[in-house]
Amino acid sequence: MKTTFTWKIGGEAGFGIKVSCMMFVRLCVRMGLHIFDYSEYPSLIRGGHNTYQVTVSPDEVFAELHEVDYLVALNEETVRLHLGELTKGASIIYDPDVVHLDAAEFQQKEISLIGVPLKKIVKEVGGPDIMRNMVAIGATIALLCAELTEFEELIAEQFAKKGETIIGQNVDVVRRGYAYVQEKHKRECTHVLTKQEVKSKRMALTVNDAISLGAVAAGCKFYAAYPMTPASSVLETLARWDTKAGIVVKHAEDEISVINMALGASFAGVRSMIGTSGGGFSLMVETLGLAGITETPLVVLNSQRPGPATGLPTWSGQGDLRFVMHAAQDDFPRIVLAPGDVDEAFALTRDAFRLAEKYHVPVIILSDKFLSESQKSTEPFDLGDENIARESMLTQEQIGALTEKYKRYALTESGVSPRTIPGMPGGVHLANSDEHDEYGFTDETSEMRTAQHAKRMKKLEAIAKEIPAQKMYGPESADLTLIAWGSTKGTVREAMRILERENIHINFLHLSHLFPFPVDQVKRVMQNAKRTLLLEGNAAAQLGGLIQQFTLTVPDETFLKYDGRPFFPREVVAKVKEIMSS
Amino acid sequence: MSEPEQPKHRASDFNTSTFPTWCPGCGDFGIWAALKNALVELGREPHDTVVVYGIGCSGNMANNVNTYAFHGLHGRPVPVAEGIKMANHGLTVIVIAGDGDGYGEGLGHFLHAVRGNADITYIVHNNQVYGLTTGQTSPTSDKGYKSKSTPHGVIEEPINPISLALGASGTFVARGYAGDIKHLTSLIVQGVQHKGFSLIDVFQPCVTFNKINTHLWFQKMTVKLEEMGHDPSNREAAIQQAFRRDQLPIGLYYKEDRPAYHEQLSQIAETPLVEHPLEPLTFDELQKEFM
Numbered sequence: 001m002k003t004t005f006t007w008k009i010g011g012e013a014g015f016g017i018k019v020s021c022m023m024f025v026r027l028c029v030r031m032g033l034h035i036f037d038y039s040e041y042p043s044l045i046r047g048g049h050n051t052y053q054v055t056v057s058p059d060e061v062f063a064e065l066h067e068v069d070y071l072v073a074l075n076e077e078t079v080r081l082h083l084g085e086l087t088k089g090a091s092i093i094y095d096p097d098v099v100h101l102d103a104a105e106f107q108q109k110e111i112s113l114i115g116v117p118l119k120k121i122v123k124e125v126g127g128p129d130i131m132r133n134m135v136a137i138g139a140t141i142a143l144l145c146a147e148l149t150e151f152e153e154l155i156a157e158q159f160a161k162k163g164e165t166i167i168g169q170n171v172d173v174v175r176r177g178y179a180y181v182q183e184k185h186k187r188e189c190t191h192v193l194t195k196q197e198v199k200s201k202r203m204a205l206t207v208n209d210a211i212s213l214g215a216v217a218a219g220c221k222f223y224a225a226y227p228m229t230p231a232s233s234v235l236e237t238l239a240r241w242d243t244k245a246g247i248v249v250k251h252a253e254d255e256i257s258v259i260n261m262a263l264g265a266s267f268a269g270v271r272s273m274i275g276t277s278g279g280g281f282s283l284m285v286e287t288l289g290l291a292g293i294t295e296t297p298l299v300v301l302n303s304q305r306p307g308p309a310t311g312l313p314t315w316s317g318q319g320d321l322r323f324v325m326h327a328a329q330d331d332f333p334r335i336v337l338a339p340g341d342v343d344e345a346f347a348l349t350r351d352a353f354r355l356a357e358k359y360h361v362p363v364i365i366l367s368d369k370f371l372s373e374s375q376k377s378t379e380p381f382d383l384g385d386e387n388i389a390r391e392s393m394l395t396q397e398q399i400g401a402l403t404e405k406y407k408r409y410a411l412t413e414s415g416v417s418p419r420t421i422p423g424m425p426g427g428v429h430l431a432n433s434d435e436h437d438e439y440g441f442t443d444e445t446s447e448m449r450t451a452q453h454a455k456r457m458k459k460l461e462a463i464a465k466e467i468p469a470q471k472m473y474g475p476e477s478a479d480l481t482l483i484a485w486g487s488t489k490g491t492v493r494e495a496m497r498i499l500e501r502e503n504i505h506i507n508f509l510h511l512s513h514l515f516p517f518p519v520d521q522v523k524r525v526m527q528n529a530k531r532t533l534l535l536e537g538n539a540a541a542q543l544g545g546l547i548q549q550f551t552l553t554v555p556d557e558t559f560l561k562y563d564g565r566p567f568f569p570r571e572v573v574a575k576v577k578e579i580m581s582s
Numbered sequence: 583m584s585e586p587e588q589p590k591h592r593a594s595d596f597n598t599s600t601f602p603t604w605c606p607g608c609g610d611f612g613i614w615a616a617l618k619n620a621l622v623e624l625g626r627e628p629h630d631t632v633v634v635y636g637i638g639c640s641g642n643m644a645n646n647v648n649t650y651a652f653h654g655l656h657g658r659p660v661p662v663a664e665g666i667k668m669a670n671h672g673l674t675v676i677v678i679a680g681d682g683d684g685y686g687e688g689l690g691h692f693l694h695a696v697r698g699n700a701d702i703t704y705i706v707h708n709n710q711v712y713g714l715t716t717g718q719t720s721p722t723s724d725k726g727y728k729s730k731s732t733p734h735g736v737i738e739e740p741i742n743p744i745s746l747a748l749g750a751s752g753t754f755v756a757r758g759y760a761g762d763i764k765h766l767t768s769l770i771v772q773g774v775q776h777k778g779f780s781l782i783d784v785f786q787p788c789v790t791f792n793k794i795n796t797h798l799w800f801q802k803m804t805v806k807l808e809e810m811g812h813d814p815s816n817r818e819a820a821i822q823q824a825f826r827r828d829q830l831p832i833g834l835y836y837k838e839d840r841p842a843y844h845e846q847l848s849q850i851a852e853t854p855l856v857e858h859p860l861e862p863l864t865f866d867e868l869q870k871e872f873m
């Protein structure tokens with residue numbers, strides 16, 4: 001009996017798939033299991049094919065597996081589209097009154113057909129059509145040889161606000177689905193869902209959720225955004241928390257306003273963050289430079305989706321690395337971070353606020369649809385007990401001790417000139433978009449321009465020293481070294497697991513800090529590796545170009561994907577095998 | 583806020599070490615003087631006031647007023663000011679913009695700030711031309727106005743900022759003239775005292791590039807609403823005045839009391855956001871949502 005499995009549900013948009021799946025995930029996490037989920041949907045509110053899937057295991061899951069053990073097909077299209085993903089021995093749960101499948105065909109493929117009259121059961125209870133998903137979950141729990149009590153408790157808790165009738169109906173349909181399978185499809189369990197002992201309750205959350213928590217933990221008090229998939233859930237989550245967390249959340253009229261508002265709030269001394277996707281980021285570009293020249297801290301989330309322009313609004317890609325690194329005219333220091341999972345997203349978001357404030361620079365966090373909308377299970381985040389320290393900011397006492405008029409853009413050794421904020425007597429200054437002198441007054445002389453520009457760029461030296469060692473996975477020495485950044489981390493780790501089971505050992509360098517570029521480490525890895533494979537979700541090998549630029553080395557092989565889907569572990573496994581056998 | 587008996591400052595206290603670079607006779611000098619006078623009259627300190635500037639001849643005033651200042655981008659000073667006000671509503675926040683700045687690039691921000699009633703005072707130097715970029719047409723140029731960018735004359739009708747602000751539920755809508763510093767000072771004082779968004783569109787002769795809308799022309803064309811018995815609580819009357827072409831009314835068109843944007847945020851009802859401790863008010867409770 002296996003304990004790791006992948007469950008998938010598919011149907012038309014508007015079938016209410018998401019809500020019920022979230023409940024199934026919550027059930028698994030409450031039972032002490034690990035999960036990783038993934039959804040695909042078109043940019044439509046009704047119609048169009050939607051899927052949602054989750055991989056469940058007693059061990060940590062780094063990415064969803066694309067081999068499906070249980071497929072809930074709410075329509076025929078789901079079976080047709082995902083047949084190829086089914087494992088040997090997989091089960092299809094479907095409503096024989098709606099979906100017509102030829103038993104002989106599936107028997108040949110060693111796939112079990114689990115017909116459950118989803119629609120009829122919902123009708124018996126007098127519930128709405130979307131309750132079919134709940135019947136299917138009841139059926140799934142029966143197939144997994146688990147009991148219903150836990151799930152019933154969860155229904156009561158999650159639907160508490162909706163009232164007794166809704167709770168009763170849901171419990172009823174789940175029980176009927178469960179009983180139907182026990183009665184009509186009695187069989188040996190192929191996978192089991194069993195409760196695991198855990199030290200503390202785990203969470204299941206997306207990278208957007210982790211970023212929201214990271215922002216709150218870092219003392220972010222102002223968040224502005226204009227809705228854009230896949231960044232919108234940060235706006236919605238923080239807005240939901242605004243009074244609880246004491247944070248002002250502004251849905252502004254456009255992204256240009258978003259970034260200018262955040263810059264204003266930051267200039268006034270409040271830790272500020274904004275979030276968008278590539279299209280909105282494009283509108284923000286001029287102001288990103290304004291943050292650079294006025295030396296105003298700012299944290300910017302860009303959750304990528306494939307482009308250009310509207311591109312594929314609800315799909316994933318890694319095509320914005322070069323864009324965010326170079327966005328806005330001329331040079332100014334900035335930091336680009338790309339977390340690979342929820343834990344990194346939380347930690348890096350917290351650090352982004354520290355870095356932005358310490359160096360008075362914009363810090364850009366890159367996520368993408370895959371990370372932003374996939375939930376992963378993890379342990380609760382630990383805040384530690386240190387208070388958050390303000391950095392590179394003068395106190396009123398320090399201003400009082402100044403022996404000359406305060407200089408906002410003092411030419412300092414490190415390039416960082418401590419700031420004051422409005423309201424502080426003695427700290428009055430002009431934060432200037434025009435090139436300026438040490439006080440902030442417009443100055444176009446060759447000497448001052450050179451001095452100020454060099455001062456700003458100087459900050460990169462100190463920032464580079466703060467870049468931690470990038471994570472390396474696998475044995476120290478291997479026949480193949482894989483290099484990737486951001487969201488591909490989990491997929492590669494999951495692929496390494498599969499390879500290890502087949503006795504193929506590779507190692508993997510994951511970059512979460514893209515700019516300043518971790519030159520020395522990458523150079524070392526490139527020089528010491530027997531063979532390198534670069535893996536990226538874009539067409540131009542954008543990281544590959546950086547490696548070439550900064551280390552004067554070129555990866556031996558590249559694996560690029562830009563079809564809007566994330567890499568799947570099997571694809572990585574196949575690629576590695578292909579390379580290693582050539 | 584009531585006027586202090588003895589002004590704490592003189593207008594010259596709001597000067598900086600640099601003198602404006604405007605052309606001699608430019609209307610910007612009058613607005614500069616009126617702004618400093620108003621700050622004196624309001625009893626403001628350089629450190630409790632923030633002026634946000636756009637880009638243009640108008641925005642170049644950033645170098646010449648001794649308060650906290652943010653010189654932003656062309657068209658974008660309004661959202662910066664809104665952000666500052668949300669972060670610290672204890673500050674007096676004023677925006678200086680040009681008509682290209684404010685009604686061209688920044689038209690959207692302007693209308694949204696009006697409808698949100700953000701508590702900022704928006705002073706627009708309306709010279710009906712682009713000064714800093716040497717004389718192209720502006721959104722407020724009269725139809726038919728010939729300029730370097732419109733040699734055959736402007737085809738569009740001019741933007742009417744007064745009616746736009748009224749149409750967007752503006753709570754303080756006024757117009758001044760840079761040549762009447764005393765009158766303009768009074769409008770700025772009232773605008774800053776008003777809790778909510780105050781638009782002060784200012785006729786500002788550009789002596790170098792606009793040879794039509796000159797000081798002489800404005801002196802002939804402007805009439806004072808106060809002297810006409812206009813009732814600033816009457817929106818319909820304000821709209822009528824806004825569309826007059828025979829003469830150009832200056833003064834307070836319309837005023838209404840409505841809560842400002844920041845006054846409707848319960849998170850900052852007690853203390854300005856900037857004074858909140860950085861440590862999160864709650865964290866475990868938020869994490870629990872994911873368990």
Ligand SMILES: Cc1ncc(C[n+]2csc(CCOP(=O)(O)OP(=O)(O)O)c2C)c(N)n1
Nearest residue numbers: 637638639640656680681682683712713714
């Ligand atoms: C995004 C952007 N576009 C164009 C410019 C060039 N530019 C600077 S000032 C200006 C117009 C100035 O006219 P106005 O706003 O009316 O101000 P004035 O100089 O008349 O006071 C323009 C087009 C710019 N700085 N930024």
Ligand code: SF4
Nearest residue numbers: 605608639713788789
């Ligand atoms: S160009 Fe016009 S607006 Fe600019 S300073 Fe000269 S007179 Fe004033």
